[in-house]
Every structure is written in C-alpha cells, then in structure tokens.
Amino acid sequence: MLVIHRMATTTTITFSLFSRSLRLLSKSKPSSSLFTSSFRHCFSVAGRFQGRQLASVNRTGFCTAVATTESAETGINAEEKEVDDRQFFEVKIKLPTNDSSEKLLRIRHTVSFSLHFLALHSWFSSNLQNPLFIHPSGGLASLAIGEKLVGAKNYRTWRRSVEIGLSTKRKLVFVQVTFPRPTDDPGKGEQWDAYNNLVIAWLMNAVCDTIARSILYAQSARECAHVMAMAVQKLYANAKVTIGPWIDNGFYYDFDMDPITDKDLTRIKKEMDRIISRNLPLVREEVSREEAERRIKNQNEPYKLEILESINEEPITIYHIGDEWWDLCAGPHVESTGNINRKAVQLESVAGAYWRGDVNRPMLQRIYGTAWENEKQLKAYVYLKEEAQRRDHRRLGQDLDLFSIQEDAGGGLVFWHPKGAIVRHIIEDTWKKIHMELGYDLLYTPHVAKADLWKISGHLDFYKENMYDQMNIEDEPYQLRPMNCPYHILVYKRKLHSYRDFPIRVAELGTVYRYELSGSLHGLFRVRGFTQDDAHIFCLEDQIRDEIKGVLDLTEQVLLQFGFNQYEVNLSTRPEKAVGGDDIWEKATSALKDALNDKGWIYEVDEGGGAFYGPKIDLKIEDALGRKWQCSTIQVDFNLPERFDITYVDSNSEKKRPIMIHRAVLGSLERFFGVLIEHYAGDFPLWLSPVQARVLPVTDTQLSFCYEVVTKLKANGIRAEVCHGERLPKLIRDAEKQRTPLMGVVGPREVETGTLTVRSRFGGELGTMSVDDFTSRIKKVVENRTSF
Template sequence: MVVARVKPLKPVSAPTSEGPDAGHPDSEGSEASMYGAAAGGERLVDLSAPLTEDVALELLKETDEASLKVVRHSAAHVMATAILELFPETKLGHGPATDAGFFYDVYRETPFSEDDLAAIEKRMADVVARDETFVREEEPREQGLADYEKQGEFMKVHFIERFTKPGDEISLYKNGNFTDFCRGPHVPSTGRVKAFKVTSVAGAYWLGDEKNQQLQRIYGTAFFNSKDLEAHFKRLEEIKARDHRVLGKQLDLFSIQEVAGAGLIFWHPKGGLIRKVMEDWMRDQCIRRGYQMVFTPHIMRRELWKVSGHDGYYAENMYPPMELDDAEYRLKPMNCPGHILIYKNSPKSYRDLPQRYAELGNVYRYERSGTMHGLLRVRGFTQDDAHIFCTPEQIEGEIAACVEFADEVLHAFGFTEFKVELSTWDPKDTKNYVGKAEHWEGAVASLKKVLDAKGIAYREIPGEAAFYGPKIDIKLVDVLGRLWQLSTVQFDFNLPQRFELEYTGEDGEKHRPVMVHRALFGSVERFFGVLIEHYAGAFPMWLAPVQVGLVPISEKHLEYANAVKARLEAAGLRVELDARNEKMNAKIREFTLQKVPFVLVMGDKEAASEAVSVRTRGKGDEGSVSLDAFIERAVGLVKGQGVAL
C-alpha cells in the first residue's frame, strides 16, 4: 500500500483540510463530513505527502479497513480519468470512497446511458493497464482557483473557496494527463487498482439544493482482488433478496400510496401489529427507567421554531409555513420544543430533576424526492424521542444511562455488534452551529468521559454535530455486516438557554438546566425497515405478526382446530386458522411463504390425543407433540424474546 496513518505528537485543536475527497468517506455528499481529519488530527498520507511536524507514523496493511478505502478513492480517480477521456465536456465534482465502494459527482448535460457506463469501465481498464503513477503536487491557492475558473470547473472552485484560505497551498494529484484537486492519499499507481466495476448512475443536486444544477453521480466499487469483488456481488444478491420494500409487499406489512404522497407510510394490519409490539415494549422500558410519557401537537406556531433555532438552522428540512387565523404554523420536524414547553409550564426545583419526558411522536421532514427510500428515508415518521432536563452535575449519569438503554434496546431486537461515533462541531463553522466554544468543549468532554468510562471504542467525527450540541451515534451492524444509523444521544446546552429554562437550586437561586436528546429506535419506520432486512422477514417469535398457523387436514377437523386456536390465544399467542377448503399442502405453503414461526397440522390422530403436528420455520416437520407441551414451548420463546427460528 505504501500508505501510513499519522498522528501529531502535539494536541491539535481543530482539523485541517486540503481537498474535496478528504474526511469521513461514508457520508454521501455531506461537505462537513468530507473535509475534516479524524480526532486529534489523525489522518492518512501516502509517501508523496510532506510531513511538516513531528508525528507518530503507522504503515497500513491490506488487512486494515482504511486501506480498502484508499484503493477505492484511487479507483474514483481512475474513473474520472476515463470519463474525461471519453466525455471531455464533463465537469467534475468530488469522488470519495464509501463503505460500499466509491462515486464521482459530475456535471454533463447529456445523461449517461448503460452503454456509457460500460464504455467508462472498459476505459478504466486501459488506465489501469497504463500503470500511471499518482504524483502529488502543490501550488498556490490563487493559481488553482484561476486555472479551474478558466476551465469552467465550478465545483472545484467551490471546494477550494470553501475549504482553503487565501495564501494556502493546495494539493493536486496527477496521473497521466489527469489532474484533480485532492488531499489524497492514493496507491502508488493506477496499476494497483486491480478489481473494480462501474455499477450505476443516479441524480444528485449540486450542494444538495434542488435549485442548483442536476449532477450525475456515477457509482462503482473496487477491491484488492477479483475474489473479493465476486463475493461482494454475491452479497448484493443477498441484500436484494432481503429488500424491505419487496418483503413488505410480500408479507403485507406496509405500503406507500402515491395518491397520498411520496414518503408517507401506510401500516397494514400485520405491520401495524408488529409496530404495536415494538412501541408497547419501548413504553414499558421507558416507564421502568423513570420516564414520563407525554404527547405533543403535530403543528405549532412558527415563532416557537424561531426561538428553538429550527426555523433558521433546519428550515430546508421543514415543510413550508401555513398561514392560519392568528399566526403562521409549521409541522414539527422534532419533538423537543414541545417537551420544553411541558417543562416550562410549572416551576422546577433541583429536587424535581431530572425530568425525563418520552414520546413516540409523529414528525414531518421535507426529504427531497430523489432521497426517499421505502421505510428508511421518509417524510413522515414516528420518533421514539425523549428529552431529559437535569442539573449540570447529573448530565454524565443521564448520558451513561441513555447509552446503556440503547445497548439494551438493540440487543433485545437481536443485534449484537455496534460501532459508535462521537460527532463534534467545527469551531470555524459559525453558520451551522450555535453556542460558545467553552460550552461545546465542556459538552464534548462529558460525552468522551462517559464513553471512556464504559470502555466503548468510538470514532470522532468533526463537523457532524447537531446545531445545538455534540452527539453519540450508535450504528448497529446487521446480519450482512451493513451499518445502520439508528440510536443517538445528544447533549444540548443551547435550547435551555434559548427558552430561558430554570430550576431553583439548593441555594435558593435560579439556575439553568442542561438537556439530553435521545432516540433509540431512531424512528419506528426506519428501525422496522432494518428489522425486516436483518431477519429477511422471518421475525423472531415475540415480534411475528402471526406466531402460529393452524392447518386442519379436512373440514371435519375444524372443530378441533378452533379449540386449539382458543387454547393458544388464551395463552397470549397470535394465531391464524386457515379454514379454507384447500389441500393441506397448499395451506402449509401459504404459511411458509408468510414466514410464520410455527405451523400446526391437525387430523384424526391429533384430535384424538389432544396433540398437534409441528412444522417449525427453517426446520420442517418435527412430528406430533401434546398441545400442552407446544404451548409451553411457544410461550417460553415469546417471554424469552428468543430470536431462534
């Protein structure tokens, strides 16, 4: 690889950045996440990058997770080289590596066709065969701006202006005749990009603003060898088979009705039943942990959102204001202002704190038409939101309790592997963050202290905090190894100040509380979508909408089947009896396609001995057992929240 991880020996106060491919590579299109170094100034460099300070240096191996992203970033440059050789009128944006591969945003008036993508991939092979060396060069910022402006490269001009300062030197990487504004690092030459594929093209607005130019985002992936590349596409087939949109329709769980609007979810009876189980479990857990359940309106006066800061910092994600009789109103994108008003409705003493308010509240956010995706990205969703108002002395204990709660939630639903990120602010970004530096530093220190005390490994992501405070994001890893952002715990010292919240301290004086935002499902919709894909629709016993399917062999066995149904339902199980005049095997097949955990078949033998013939999901026919024994087994699985089957 000839790439190293370096970390300054002296503390670094803020990250630096040099080019549009730098930073957090798995955040598609987020500028703030793509330009910062890791916590403490840690960064990756190749041998052509100058070292201007004393650093700790660690050479990367191919087994290092970061190494694959270096290959993928180099593959993005190879793809950009091929695009410009074939379509020289194209203007380039940025081309970062991602967890799944890489992409390059480009501007070209003519849409790329499937034939164009095939031609690009073929030309990439030519660029690789030429084995062109990646050469790093530096030049004055002003020279780079002048060159790119002359070439009409408006996106490169933006990146230089946005992420460098007058007088800076900017870094460029060249291979053959291709040059790109880039921080690096890269593999030594294009010949090291051995296994790659161009996969698709999609639309993306410049800077995420639909008023700007429509870009084309060309996706690809790359691996160290063809064996890994082949395994990747086999995995994609498995992902396709688990697509929650397909399974949602097949299992009749939910739908999105275009006549009602994009990104709005209709929960069908079976999906609604699972949702009820999820929400009931969450409410019970909240109450057990000292939360009080509250409910707040879906719509509130715009003035409230101005006070909270959402009307300014979050307006592009909110629905437009509505002019009503007495004022302008906005649909709520979050529940926090409503919970703040509940807190403020009556005086609070230090003896009353912490106050923990929880709500499974419906919120509405304006997602752009090209970004919505089934249950995972919607415009209306239910957030399992909670806000904790406490004294500064209580904050770390409350954050620790939230992290523990998140861990229990994810384990309860069958997830055992997680990755944690600490999202902090960018002190140079005064546009997207509110509050004083000392408050931010204190808040970040509190979150770090909790994570360190619990021995939780985490990655620090500068520039990804909420506008009001830093946050801990817990990403679960599903059965296919995919990361999903769901649970979040956020420190907020800004909203209590904006709303002038108070409590009377032990000294009799007025004090300002601090606030924790936390969501553990993230949203019920997104969490449900992840569950569908994680289990491929074969939900664990306690979540399955139908836990037991009953199949009488003929009509004369219906009476016994109904008696079995009554016994099972009395034990608290969810049961469906197929009383149709159909063949037994057809009924069994239908329950199997619906991924029902148990199918019980009943004929003369079973009716005579109060038994059932058991077919278990994934295992098949297990033979006859007494009805009492089956009930004991099934109820035990539900109570134990077993994820077997």
C-alpha cells in the same frame, strides 16, 4: 535477527522482515465490510519506514525491495532471501553516526509473526496522554487485543477488541485520522511516521496471516475512479470532471455532461479495459498553485478550478495516467494501470447528483463502480449486493403485507398494515416497559402548535426549511411540529420545581412532520411524517454525567432486545449555524465526553456535526450484513431552557436554570422498523413475528379442531391463524413465504389424539406435540426471547 555495526562515519542496522508479515491487509471477504475508511488510511501507509519507501508489495503477496539513497552516506537496501522455504528480507539501513546517535532505537519482536519492527524516533514524549508517547514496554506483543482476526465470522468482536486495545494505548487517533501528521515541524512529522508505523504493525500482528491480501482494495478503487474518468472524457468530449472519491465498496465520479443511462456503462467499461491493458504509468507530480491553475484553465475545467481553491496546502499534487490525462489527487497510487485487475472491476449504476450537494448548483451525472483484487471477491460483493436487494424493506413490506406508502395520500407518509402494526405495538410496549422501569413519565402531546412557539424555540430561525408552511386557525398562524422538545418544556413549565425534584425524565412516542424533497424519500428510511421515541431529562449540572451514562445504559438495553449489539459511536460538535455562547457549548461537549469516557466507549469526533442547539452523541447500529444505520441520539442542551426561561428553586430559595438532555434510542419507529426488516430479512424472531404460528389442516374435515387450537393459542397470548383451501404442500410453502416461524399440521390422527405435528421454518419437522406442550413452549421462548 538484528545486527548493528558501528564504524567511524556510519552505523549500519541489519534486520529481517518475513515477507508474509508485510502483506497489506483488507477484507477477508467483502460481506464483512472489514475496514472502515480510517483503517484503510492506516494500512495505506504500510511498508513505509521513517518516511522512506522500504518495500512495496507485488501481486503474489511478497515484498519487492525498493532501495533509496538520500545521500552518499545514507541508504536503505533490502535483499530477498529464502531459508527453509521461508521468504524474508535482509534489510540494511546505513545512517551517518552523528545522525543515528541522535535517534532512539527501539526494536520489538513478535514470535507469532517472526517480525522485527524497527522504529527510529527522537523527540520522545513523556506525556502519557500524548498519542506520541510509547512506554519502553510498548512493543508489538503488548497491545491488548483479545483475539486475532481469522475471518469474517469474528470480525465484529475482533474490531471491537482492536478499538479497545488502541484506545488503551492512546493510539486510536491514528486510524481515526484525527491525529494528523504535523506539517510545520519536520521533527515531529518524523516521529508521527514512526508511531503510525507502530500502529500498523500492531494491526498486522492482530490479524491471522492466512487471510492476508497483497493489494489493498481501497487502492484499486482509487485508481479505477481515475481510469473511469479518463475513459469518460475519451468517449464524451464535452464531459467535465468534478470529484471522484473512493467509498465503501467502491468509488464514484461526478461528471458535468449530457445524461447517460446504465446502458452506456458497458461502453465506458470497455474503454477502461483498454486503458488498463495498456499498462500506463501513474506518475505523481508536485506543482505550484499558479501552475495548477494555469493547466486547469487551459483544459477548461471549471470544477477542478473550484476544487483547487478549496485546497489549502502547497505544493499541489497531480497524478498523471501516461501522458494523456491527469487530475488533482493526493494519492497514493499503484505504479501503473496494469496493476488493476480489469476482471474484478464493475460499473454499477448512474444517478443524478447536485454539485456540492446544492440544489441551486448544476445537476451532474454520477457513475458508481466497484473494484476488487480478484474475480472471486467481486463475485462475493455482487452476492452481498444481491442479498441486500433481497432484504430490501420496500419489497418485503409489500410481500409480507407490513406497510405501504399510498400515493393518493402523498409521498413519505406511511400506512401501517395489521401485521406491521403488530410489530410496531411490540416495539412500543418493549420501549414503554423499559422506560417506566427506569423512572420515565410518559407523555402525549399535540401535533400542531402556534407559530410563536417555534419562534421561541428558534426552529423558525434555524430549521424553517425543514418545516411545513403555516396554517391559519382563527386568524392565528399554526404549524405542524418538526420536533417534540418545546412541548415537553411546556409540560415542565406547568408548575414550579424544586431542586429536590430532579432528575425529571419524560418520554413520548411523538409523531413529527418534516419537509423532505420528493427525490430524497426512500421507503421507511426517509419519510415526511414519523414517530420519534423522544425523551427529555431535566437535571442539575452535577447530574449531567450520570444521566447521560444512564441513557447510554438504557440504549444498550433497548437495542439488545432487538438483536443489535454492535454499533459505532460518534460525538458531534458545534456547527456553523448555532445558537448559544462558546461557554455553553464547551460545557455541553465536555459533559458528553465525560459520560462516554466513564462508560469506556470508543467514539469518533465529528467536528461541526452537532445540531444547532447543542452537541450530540450518535449511535449507528450494525445489521446482519455489516451495514450501519443511524438510530440513537443523545444531546445536551443549554439553549432551550434559556429560550423558554425554565427555572427551579435551589437550596437557597433562588431561581436557577436546569440542564436539559434530549435523547432518542430507536430514532424513529418507521426507520427502525425498516432496519429490523432488512436485518432479519423479514424472518423476525418468534417473539417479534406478527404471526407466530399457522395451523394447517390436511383436509377441510380437520378445520373444526384447527379453530379450537387457534382459539386456545390466542387465549394464551399467541398470535396464530388457520390457513386452508389448498393442498397441504401449498399451505406449507405459503407459510414459509410469509416467514411464519411455526406451523402445526393437523390430520385425522392429530384430531384423534389432540396433538399437532409441528414444523419450524428453519428446523423442519419437530415431531408431535400436545396443544398444551406447544403452547407452553411458545410462551417460554417468547418470554426468554430465545429460539424454539
């Protein structure tokens, strides 16, 4: 319902908002990782109207009206009402007539949520490409979202649908926080508020309200970081605070203090509980830079002073917890510590961290914690964390005898055991087959080269800290390779090329070596020697877009083979340390953007995140727990061709410079294998499993037949083995512990009939099969990469 009353001096607009539609939304359960930080940013401003606070949300999920009055003539008020057991607010907005006459009123209605969304804005943009453009039909119901979010199970497809819908409306930049609110023009700022609110309404309309949550999880995490800092400084008088951001699944705070252990967390948590139970108000204060500096110096907080120097905006925002503690923070926050559910807060661990990530700066104590709306959500998060620990590739690698890192050989150097080597062989064969089908030539190149090669490439100037020291061979310096690129260029330079030869695609599973601090090494995820699935494409300038799009298609094809169909795309631009001119970088960046747009992919821009020799596209794959892993990279490089002076002969018989594209799909075999282990929890699909079937005798009298079966299976390319020496129940348990997909049990009857009683690790007993049927079914499943 909407009513507009016009009077001589004012215009009053009355409309209804059903309270369930204004609930702030976040995760339906923590395991789905429902919203990235950019989505949290968008939802954190829900409930605002044209920069005025319209309504807050209380713990029961209903709106609490907040009336504000800017002047005697202007005001907003909301009255809670109930009709037929349906809660709603009757909201009245009174504006001066001369003010409202300058504004464009747009009202859209969505039946599914009984929500009238009101957006007042002027400065209407007529540019279709401008995020501040709304077509007259661009209301709530017009957002092209294919489905509503109904729970964790459909989150991935829902999120993709939302991204596509927002992209088609040119509004994705709002949730990506790449289109910031203008600060120098109050008019445009007001318009930005209106459009941001429209995006919020679109998102709320795309979510089933049965999973709506009343308090945003990220908000609780932000509050808890401050409460924890206050507790620490109460308990440890010499502790100095630094930064305390909220992160995925929680928050952390860094302190300059004497070392503490996990045992100290109980004491800190008890002090936090006392602060929360006191229901201290959280008060926002704006001060001048000079006043903030004076207060920080009075407190003797050197890190806060450094943080203050990095803040460019004024005034400086401070948040107080009661009258006892304050910190620099942009907010927003809940009204008081009493809004935090202390039973849904947990401190998790303590770790060391260098200030600003610089090894030359002080080592700090970092305390991690997590905060949720209620105990049920905390328990779900704890379960998810325990599940991640259960899937830890380092433990499974040992339990399943897949790989090891031998300290006698050195940290960060991987030993592939026979079973792990089988999986690696399958990965490599899949990779090689697809590349050869798509016109790539395979290479093998040396692991070392003269230092002069790395001088030409620029690595010694820009990457030396990640390279190992030089070794002298016959009085000439050599170095282990950190990258494969220069080798592929030397292969290109072996002969003169014509423009008719392009594109030239070469690929290699090349092992490289990079120096990593021992403290940063982590299983297969962070190592010192690893094999990249590296490829380079040499092409003409007018072939760049098609070649990059071809790489994107190839990447999809390869990742889908291994069960990854959800990923996040980032475009990284020129970093501070870089080689090449502005024009070259602009060409490279434009080529990547064009290819992504042609592909129709949604991507985020990481300003300054590119490699020193060119901009790049990064793909993060999403595993079974919703975690993202960096694997695929695509880079356009105008720099190395010039450094190595590589050329081709064009149609006019003139020498020209080709374009070079770097790319890796899996990233490294080691890291990708670690991701696979955790994604499948060691339960690889049948086609990827190192041992596909175990043949188990009831007694040793059936061993001869068991070995005959295994011989036949192996002759058909099936990875099988005989296990004996224990009672049958123990043999079955051992096979299941080793994640063996199929078991063939052999007793006297099976020997007599030439059959197997087949058991599946997940499906239980599958009945009796002939050896031929068992063999053919496995071969069919492996060929089609389906389930048995």
